[in-house]
Amino acid sequence: MYRIITVCTGNICRSPMAAYLIRRAAAEAGLDGVVVESAGISDEEQGNPVDPRARTVLLREGIDPSEHSARPFEAAQLADADLVLALDVDHERALKRMAADGRQAGKVRLLREFDPAAAHREHEDLGIYDPWYGDAGDFEATYAMIRDAVPGVIEHAAQQSGSRSGTA
Numbered sequence: 001m002y003r004i005i006t007v008c009t010g011n012i013c014r015s016p017m018a019a020y021l022i023r024r025a026a027a028e029a030g031l032d033g034v035v036v037e038s039a040g041i042s043d044e045e046q047g048n049p050v051d052p053r054a055r056t057v058l059l060r061e062g063i064d065p066s067e068h069s070a071r072p073f074e075a076a077q078l079a080d081a082d083l084v085l086a087l088d089v090d091h092e093r094a095l096k097r098m099a100a101d102g103r104q105a106g107k108v109r110l111l112r113e114f115d116p117a118a119a120h121r122e123h124e125d126l127g128i129y130d131p132w133y134g135d136a137g138d139f140e141a142t143y144a145m146i147r148d149a150v151p152g153v154i155e156h157a158a159q160q161s162g163s164r165s166g167t168a
Contacts, residue, residue: 003037009088014088016038021061022153047070073098092127112145
């Protein structure tokens with residue numbers, strides 16, 4: 001098993017969108033044993049479904065997010081995860097503070113680090129802003145940034161897990 005956890009603020013917009021897109025891409029790539037979850041730094045949205053604007057984008061892409069229920073990230077998850085993808089720089093900082101040691105902190109990366117088109121940007125500019133405060137256009141922009149990073153995440157997971165279908 002190769003465990004990926006995507007993390008944003010409340011786990012109702014960015015991190016579930018990322019988890020659903022990564023999960024679908026892993027299946028399409030024939031990766032076996034890749035598990036993708038999502039969580040939020042905050043517990044204020046705990047139990048809530050995906051934001052309706054994110055739901056609209058996901059449904060358009062053929063993904064039904066109706067099973068999603070927001071949950072907070074717990075520090076203990078760092079021990080079990082192989083890759084923790086922060087959606088913004090403040091999430092990355094919070095996750096690294098939760099880490100018990102350097103090994104756990106090393107599992108935390110920004111999602112957009114995996115987008116080759118964003119590779120030239122400063123690290124602080126790789127975050128995906130919170131679309132919750134915006135409109136449908138902000139959710140479309142968020143979707144595009146996530147979508148563009150997914151192939152790099154899948155390639156990384158394939159290299160790290162060695163779990164492509166048909167391989168040992």
